[in-house]
Amino acid sequence: MSRQKIIAGNWKMNKTPGEAVGLAQAIKAACAKAPKAKVVVCPPFTALAAVSAVVRGGAVALGAQNMHWEKSGAYTGEVSAAMLLDLGCSYVILGHSERRTYFGETDETVNRKVKAALAAGLIPIVCVGETLAQRKENQTDAVVSAQVVNGLAGLGADLGRIVVAYEPVWAIGTGLTATPAQAQAVHALIRGKLTELGGAALAQTIAIQYGGSMKPDNAPELLSQTDIDGGLIGGAALDAVSFMGIVNAA
Ligand code: PGA
Numbered sequence: 001m002s003r004q005k006i007i008a009g010n011w012k013m014n015k016t017p018g019e020a021v022g023l024a025q026a027i028k029a030a031c032a033k034a035p036k037a038k039v040v041v042c043p044p045f046t047a048l049a050a051v052s053a054v055v056r057g058g059a060v061a062l063g064a065q066n067m068h069w070e071k072s073g074a075y076t077g078e079v080s081a082a083m084l085l086d087l088g089c090s091y092v093i094l095g096h097s098e099r100r101t102y103f104g105e106t107d108e109t110v111n112r113k114v115k116a117a118l119a120a121g122l123i124p125i126v127c128v129g130e131t132l133a134q135r136k137e138n139q140t141d142a143v144v145s146a147q148v149v150n151g152l153a154g155l156g157a158d159l160g161r162i163v164v165a166y167e168p169v170w171a172i173g174t175g176l177t178a179t180p181a182q183a184q185a186v187h188a189l190i191r192g193k194l195t196e197l198g199g200a201a202l203a204q205t206i207a208i209q210y211g212g213s214m215k216p217d218n219a220p221e222l223l224s225q226t227d228i229d230g231g232l233i234g235g236a237a238l239d240a241v242s243f244m245g246i247v248n249a250a
Contacts, residue, residue: 009237026240063091081120171212216245
């Protein structure tokens with residue numbers, strides 16, 4: 001099964017609209033040579049409109065970093081799937097570990113968001129991953145399995161429209177990376193859970209990204225693993241040269 005690799009930049013709470021436009025222009029220009037991987041940039045909400053205008057019609061897709069599950073209403077500070085679609089987003093990152101840790105997101109709220117995103121026509125990039133303490137206690141498989149099974153419950157055939165990102169929390173922004181073998185083992189576990197949820201044929205089509213200190217130098221080996229279908233890139237996505245180094249490794 002050959003799945004197209006997908007490299008997504010998660011810009012987190014970085015870049016003003018003006019700064020974001022510069023970065024997006026550089027990535028768009030570098031992607032004019034038709035990269036083999038699918039490329040997605042996920043700026044903060046405040047820069048989505050400006051970046052959308054830059055990437056529209058090109059090879060680079062636009063994603064957001066979060067959304068609410070309700071369509072509209074009294075939810076101060078939140079944005080809906082329809083608002084993201086209107087700005088030209090086709091992807092949305094959901095359940096990132098920083099959202100789980102600092103903003104109280106749970107598998108249940110992630111599941112609501114995933115369903116709302118799919119219903120609206122957005123492709124959710126659903127993040128899962130264990131903490132260092134959980135890994136040390138040999139809880140990795142149990143934690144990641146529960147996040148996958150509960151976060152992706154009840155999707156039916158729409159399961160085939162999602163992207164999963166395995167991001168070990170201890171590797172995010174720390175410079176520590178899972179070894180290719182460690183990552184591959186969890187990716188295979190995730191594909192097994194996706195198989196339980198949607199059957200083997202469907203599970204084989206779902207892209208599972210690795211995230212956590214992926215850089216141009218460690219990307220080739222990570223991306224060559226059987227079940228690693230791309231990357232969700234934080235720090236290295238804030239610079240066009242390092243981001244493109246990863247895109248070109250895919
Ligand atoms: P990092 O972040 O590449 O800076 O480790 C990845 C992420 O949080 O998506």
